[in-house]
Amino acid sequence: MTKDKDRFLNIILVSPSIVAVLIFVYGFIAWSVRVSLSKWKGLNPDYTWNSINNYIGLFNDPRFAVDVKNTLIFTGVFVLGSLLLGFFLAVMLDQGLRGEGFFRSLFLFPMAISYIVTGVVWRWLMNPAMGSRMSGFNLLFTNLGLDSLVNAWHTTPQWGMAAIALAAIWQMSGYTMALYLAGLRAIPQELKEAARIDGASEAQIYRHIMIPLLAPVTLSALIILGHMSLKVFDLIVAIAGKQLQLDVPAIYMWQATFDGLFYGRGAAIGIILLLSVAILIIPYIRYTLRTEAQQ
Amino acid sequence: MKSLRLSKNWLYLPLIGMAIFYLIPMYVMIITGFKAFDEISLKTMWDLPRGIAFDNYIEAFSKLSPSLWNSFAMVIPAALLSSALGSLNGFVLAKWKFRGADVIFPFILFGMFIPYQSILIPLVQFMNAAGITGLPGLAMAHIIYGIPITTLTFRNYYASLPQELLEAAKIDGASMLGIYRYILLPISIPSFVVVLIWQFTSAWNDFLFAVVLTSNRDWPITVALNNMAGSQIIAWNVQMAGSLLAALPTLLVYIFLGRYFLRGLLAGSLKG
Numbered sequence: 001m002t003k004d005k006d007r008f009l010n011i012i013l014v015s016p017s018i019v020a021v022l023i024f025v026y027g028f029i030a031w032s033v034r035v036s037l038s039k040w041k042g043l044n045p046d047y048t049w050n051s052i053n054n055y056i057g058l059f060n061d062p063r064f065a066v067d068v069k070n071t072l073i074f075t076g077v078f079v080l081g082s083l084l085l086g087f088f089l090a091v092m093l094d095q096g097l098r099g100e101g102f103f104r105s106l107f108l109f110p111m112a113i114s115y116i117v118t119g120v121v122w123r124w125l126m127n128p129a130m131g132s133r134m135s136g137f138n139l140l141f142t143n144l145g146l147d148s149l150v151n152a153w154h155t156t157p158q159w160g161m162a163a164i165a166l167a168a169i170w171q172m173s174g175y176t177m178a179l180y181l182a183g184l185r186a187i188p189q190e191l192k193e194a195a196r197i198d199g200a201s202e203a204q205i206y207r208h209i210m211i212p213l214l215a216p217v218t219l220s221a222l223i224i225l226g227h228m229s230l231k232v233f234d235l236i237v238a239i240a241g242k243q244l245q246l247d248v249p250a251i252y253m254w255q256a257t258f259d260g261l262f263y264g265r266g267a268a269i270g271i272i273l274l275l276s277v278a279i280l281i282i283p284y285i286r287y288t289l290r291t292e293a294q295q
Numbered sequence: 296m297k298s299l300r301l302s303k304n305w306l307y308l309p310l311i312g313m314a315i316f317y318l319i320p321m322y323v324m325i326i327t328g329f330k331a332f333d334e335i336s337l338k339t340m341w342d343l344p345r346g347i348a349f350d351n352y353i354e355a356f357s358k359l360s361p362s363l364w365n366s367f368a369m370v371i372p373a374a375l376l377s378s379a380l381g382s383l384n385g386f387v388l389a390k391w392k393f394r395g396a397d398v399i400f401p402f403i404l405f406g407m408f409i410p411y412q413s414i415l416i417p418l419v420q421f422m423n424a425a426g427i428t429g430l431p432g433l434a435m436a437h438i439i440y441g442i443p444i445t446t447l448t449f450r451n452y453y454a455s456l457p458q459e460l461l462e463a464a465k466i467d468g469a470s471m472l473g474i475y476r477y478i479l480l481p482i483s484i485p486s487f488v489v490v491l492i493w494q495f496t497s498a499w500n501d502f503l504f505a506v507v508l509t510s511n512r513d514w515p516i517t518v519a520l521n522n523m524a525g526s527q528i529i530a531w532n533v534q535m536a537g538s539l540l541a542a543l544p545t546l547l548v549y550i551f552l553g554r555y556f557l558r559g560l561l562a563g564s565l566k567g
Contacts, residue, residue, distance in 0.1 A: 006471040010391045013383050017442050018399060024439045025406040028414035028421070035416055045420070085313075092310055095303050105553055106314050111560065112549035114500030116517040117542045120524040121320045124531055135337045136323075143341065170317065178557060179564060224564050231410045234502040238521055253412045258507060267416050274413035281408040285401050 035267035054268035067249045070161045075229040077165035086176025094184045108174035119238020122167040126153035183217035223284045328536035351536035362519035369430045373437035374494035381445020389453035407443035429513040437498040448562045452486045493559035496545045516541045
C-alpha cells in the first residue's frame with residue numbers, strides 16, 4: 001500500500017519544481033524565440049511574423065559588431081587573467097605555508113560582493129581624470145613615482161574593456177584559485193614524492209605532472225569563466241553606465257528592449273546569447289554527468 | 296626538512312603583494328567612508344582618515360535604508376523556499392528516482408547557466424499579466440531560477456549517502472516522507488547552510504532581475520546603490536559608505552560561514 005502511494009508521492013513532490021522550470025526556462029525561451037521572429041516594437045505586444053529579419057539586422061548592425069569585439073576582448077583578458085592568477089595563487093597556497101587559510105579567505109572574499117559594489121568602487125579607482133582632478137590608481141601611481149602607469153583605464157579607445165576585465169579578475173580569480181586548490185589537493189602526494197626521488201625539479205613536477213593532471217579543472221574553469229564573460233552586464237553598468245564604447249550584448253539587449261522598446265531585436269540578442277552559452281555548457285553538462293556515472 | 300621549509304618563506308612576498316591587490320578596493324571603500332565631510336579631497340584620498348566620522352554612513356544609510364529592507368524582505372523568503380524545494384527535488388532525484396528522472400536532471404541543470412536575457416521579456420510580460428509585481432515577483436524569480444542549483448547541491452549530497460541507510464528504514468516500514476523527515480532532513484543541515492548562503496548571496500547581489508522587475512519603491516540595494524552612484528550630486532565619499540553598507544550582509548556571512556560558502560561555490564561548477 002505504502003509502496004504505491006510512494007510511487008506517486010515522489011512525482012507529486014518534484015512536479016511543482018519541474019513544471020516551474022519547464023515554464024520559466026523552456027517555455028520562456030520558446031516565447032523569446034517567438035518574439036525574436038516578430039515585428040514587436042513599442043509597448044504593445046505585436047507578434048506579426050518577421051521571419052529572421054531581426055537576426056539579419058543584428059549581423060549588419062555596427063553596434064552589435066562592437067559588442068562582439070568587446071566581448072572577445074573581455075573574455076580573452078578575463079579568462080586568461082583569472083586562470084593564470086588563480087593557478088599561481090593555488091600553487092603558492094599548496095606549499096604548506098603557515099597562514100594558508102588566512103590568505104585563501106582573503107583571495108576569495110570578493111566573490112561574496114556584488115558586481116555593483118565592485119563596479120562602484122572600481123569606477124572610483126579607475127577614474128580617468130587627469131591633472132588636478134586626478135584620483136584613484138592614477139593618483140596612487142603618481143604618488144609612488146610610477147607616472148608611466150597612469151592611463152585612461154576603461155576610457156582607453158579600443159582597449160577599455162580590458163580595464164573592466166581587470167575588475168572582473170579581482171572579483172573572480174579567487175574562484176579559479178579555489179577550483180585549482182581543490183584539484184591540487186586531489187592529486188596523490190605519492191606522485192610528487194616519486195617524481196622527486198627520480199630527480200625531477202619542482203618546476204618539472206608542475207610542468208609534466210600537475211598541470212596535465214589538472215586539465216579537467218582547467219576545462220571546468222574555462223567553461224564557467226567563459227560563459228560568465230558572455231553574460232557580463234552588472235559590472236559594466238556600474239563602472240561605465242551605458243556608454244557605447246563599452247557596450248556588450250547583454251547591455252544592448254536591455255537597452256533595445258526596455259529603453260528603445262525594440263522587443264523583437266532585444267529578444268534576438270537574448271537568443272544569440274543563449275546559443276553561444278549553450279555551445280559551451282551543453283557538452284560540459286553531458287561530460288560531467290557521464291564522468292559522474294562512470295564513478 | 297627544516298631548510299626546505301625555510302626556503303619557501305620567500306613565497307610570502309608574492310602572497311602579501313597579492314593580498315594588497317585584493318585589499319586595495321576595500322581599503323579605499325572603508326577609509327573614505329570614515330572621513331568627515333571637511334576632510335574629503337582628491338589629493339588625500341589614499342591617506343588614512345584623521346579620526347572616525349560617521350557622516351557618510353549616516354547620509355548613505357538615510358538614502359539606502361528603504362532598499363536595504365527591501366533586499367532583506369525579498370532575499371530571506373527566496374533563499375528559504377528555493378532551498379526547501381531543492382532539498383525535496385534532490386531527495387527524489389538521488390534516492391527515489393522515478394522513470395525519466397535521469398533525463399530530466401540535465402534539463403533542470405541547464406537552467407542554471409542560461410543568460411537571463413533570453414527569458415527576460417517573457418518574464419516581465421508574465422509577471423505583469425499575473426499581477427505579481429514588485430518584491431513578490433522578484434522573490435518568485437529568484438526562487439524559480441534558483442531551483443537548478445539548489446537541486447544539484449542536494450542531489451549530490453543525498454547521492455553520497457549509502458543506500459543501506461534507506462533500505463534499513465524501508466524494512467522497518469518507514470514511508471518515503473518518513474525517511475526524508477526523520478533520516479535525511481536531520482543530517483542535511485550542513486547542506487542547507489551551504490544552499491541558504493548561496494541563495495542569500497546570489498539574490499542579494501542580483502541586479503538584472505531587480506532592475507527589470509521592480510520600480511522605485513521596491514528597489515533592492517543593488518539597484519538603489521547603482522542609481523546613487525550614477526547621480527552626479529551624491530559625493531563619492533557617501534558612495535563608498537553606501538557600497539560598504541550594500542556589501543556588509545554578504546561579507547559578514549562570508550566571514551562567519553566561509554567554509555560553507557566555498558562548498559556552494561564549488562557546487563556551482565557542477566563539482567559537488
